[in-house]
Amino acid sequence: MDNLTVIVLAAGGGTRMKSKTMKVLHPIGGRSMIGHVLAAVQAVEPQRIVAVVGHQRDQVGPHIQQLVPDCVLAVQETQEGTGHAVRVAIEAAGTARGTVVVAAGDTPLLRGESLRAFIAEHEAAQRAVSILSGIVADPFGYGRVIRNPEGDVEAIVEEKDATPEQREIAEINSGILAFDAEFLADALPRISNDNNKGEYYLTDTVQIARDAGMTVGAFAIDDVSETEGANDRAQLAELGRLLNQRIVTDWMREGVTVMDPATTWIDADVQLAQDVTILPGTQLLGATVVADDAVIGPDTTLKDCEVGAGARVVRTHAELAVIGDQAVVGPFSYLRPGTRLGARGKIGAFVETKNAQIGDEAKVPHLSYVGDAEIGEGTNIGAGTIFANYDGVAKHRTVVGRHARTGSNNTFVAPVTIGDGAGTAGGTTVRRDVPPGALAVSSGPQRNLEGWAQSKRAGTAQADAASRAGEQQVSDLTDPGVGNADAGGTQS
Numbered sequence: 119m120d121n122l123t124v125i126v127l128a129a130g131g132g133t134r135m136k137s138k139t140m141k142v143l144h145p146i147g148g149r150s151m152i153g154h155v156l157a158a159v160q161a162v163e164p165q166r167i168v169a170v171v172g173h174q175r176d177q178v179g180p181h182i183q184q185l186v187p188d189c190v191l192a193v194q195e196t197q198e199g200t201g202h203a204v205r206v207a208i209e210a211a212g213t214a215r216g217t218v219v220v221a222a223g224d225t226p227l228l229r230g231e232s233l234r235a236f237i238a239e240h241e242a243a244q245r246a247v248s249i250l251s252g253i254v255a256d257p258f259g260y261g262r263v264i265r266n267p268e269g270d271v272e273a274i275v276e277e278k279d280a281t282p283e284q285r286e287i288a289e290i291n292s293g294i295l296a297f298d299a300e301f302l303a304d305a306l307p308r309i310s311n312d313n314n315k316g317e318y319y320l321t322d323t324v325q326i327a328r329d330a331g332m333t334v335g336a337f338a339i340d341d342v343s344e345t346e347g348a349n350d351r352a353q354l355a356e357l358g359r360l361l362n363q364r365i366v367t368d369w370m371r372e373g374v375t376v377m378d379p380a381t382t383w384i385d386a387d388v389q390l391a392q393d394v395t396i397l398p399g400t401q402l403l404g405a406t407v408v409a410d411d412a413v414i415g416p417d418t419t420l421k422d423c424e425v426g427a428g429a430r431v432v433r434t435h436a437e438l439a440v441i442g443d444q445a446v447v448g449p450f451s452y453l454r455p456g457t458r459l460g461a462r463g464k465i466g467a468f469v470e471t472k473n474a475q476i477g478d479e480a481k482v483p484h485l486s487y488v489g490d491a492e493i494g495e496g497t498n499i500g501a502g503t504i505f506a507n508y509d510g511v512a513k514h515r516t517v518v519g520r521h522a523r524t525g526s527n528n529t530f531v532a533p534v535t536i537g538d539g540a541g542t543a544g545g546t547t548v549r550r551d552v553p554p555g556a557l558a559v560s561s562g563p564q565r566n567l568e569g570w571a572q573s574k575r576a577g578t579a580q581a582d583a584a585s586r587a588g589e590q591q592v593s594d595l596t597d598p599g600v601g602n603a604d605a606g607g608t609q610s
């Protein structure tokens with residue numbers, strides 16, 4: 119929008135959060151509170167955005183500049199009220215023309231569309247001031263919109279300055295105001311701090327406009343949660359729930375099946391394709407992207423992950439991992455950053471992976487740790503395999519080629535390479551490279567020390583069991599009928 123300046127107020131302390139972290143930096147739906155406000159503001163494409171920072175500006179300022187690099191930062195050294203904050207913003211940005219909109223940095227549910235509609239209404243009516251108002255069940259703490267008997271807006275009166283009758287008014291100032299820039303420049307120096315809080319109230323501009331015979335109006339928002347601020351952590355959690363409900367509902371409307379919206383959490387920046395199914399107890403966080411027909415959950419957390427079409431991810435915790443098309447992960451898998459699983463690959467139960475590239479149709483099905491590794495396409499890693507990547511000082515890589523078949527309970531001591539089509543026997547500790555097609559065997563031939571339990575563990579249940587098995591064997595041999603019948607069963 120041309121000739122539009124948006125000022126976001128974020129200088130206040132937010133003491134009720136009782137936190138080292140500034141209020142507007144608290145996360146909700148995968149972004150900071152102010153991150154949501156800035157996204158809504160950016161959606162209306164203003165000519166410029168000015169943010170007023172004060173408390174902990176060494177943290178808030180850089181955060182804002184990272185999100186909106188061309189945002190003008192205005193520093194309000196002492197918090198003397200919203201009117202003072204806007205004056206500081208205008209001074210930092212230089213004179214504004216057209217429309218100036220003021221919003222607060224702690225209303226994370228604000229939507230760009232609502233802001234756009236409000237600004238359009240303000241400009242069409244050519245008002246000096248427009249108030250984005252809301253009708254609320256409990257107006258306590260808000261500025262009340264005072265109207266005359268004809269219904270025209272006359273003033274905003276703050277809670278602390280309101281009469282008992284004014285406190286009954288349910289129409290409140292959301293804190294989002296739109297101004298004609300010239301009027302605002304003229305009115306700001308005329309605001310006084312002669313009130314019960316001793317602050318310069320931006321809301322006094324309404325009375326100033328009325329006294330000058332200018333037009334003032336209020337535009338009530340449909341969904342008042344959009345302008346609700348979170349002052350403490352209980353309110354933050356409640357807004358988080360509402361935001362999540364909105365996100366989950368929006369995805370269901372886009373063709374995503376969500377079996378249990380109440381236990382499904384989806385961050386604002388997650389992207390889901392059509393016919394994705396999300397089962398109960400699932401959190402999709404950060405910049406996670408899920409392609410068509412994938413089924414996620416139950417009880418799965420994916421942060422900054424990419425899931426391919428038709429993949430199946432069950433009871434899994436994964437971060438910065440890529441899961442290929444039609445791949446299968448879980449149950450009980452832990453995918454750490456740098457995991458890449460190819461198409462139709464498998465990471466199975468009780469498998470942990472980190473910085474591991476696992477090729478198409480390659481499988482790590484059971485009880486394994488795969489760290490700093492590359493596994494070629496079509497390879498199968500035996501149950502209980504450890505990729506020993508750490509020698510106590512440095513991390514090393516293991517490379518397993520294509521279509522290899524490694525045995526159960528192996529240890530691959532990195533750095534080591536197992537060639538294409540190679541194999542390893544059960545229980546192998548691979549310390550030297552295995553050439554393509556070779557079978558590596560590291561354990562020695564098995565020796566059985568007969569009668570060991572009876573001689574070294576005499577008098578224990580182990581020795582008794584061994585002795586009874588000995589008698590059993592003898593009786594089996596002396597009874598040809600029973601012996602034949604049992605032969606097949608005892609071998610399996």
Ligand code: UD1
Pocket residue numbers: 127128129130131170194196197198199200201202203222223224259260261262274276290291292293318319320321347
């Ligand atoms: C303000 C409005 C009130 C409205 C309410 C909505 C005024 C005088 N009152 O009251 O009508 O119903 O918001 O939530 O505007 N801030 C600064 N610098 C300051 C003071 C505040 O940056 O010197 C920032 C705060 O960080 C916050 C916003 O401005 O983001 C609102 O300030 P706050 O003190 O919370 O105003 P309220 O008393 O809630």
Ligand code: CA
Pocket residue numbers: 347
């Ligand atoms: Ca407030």
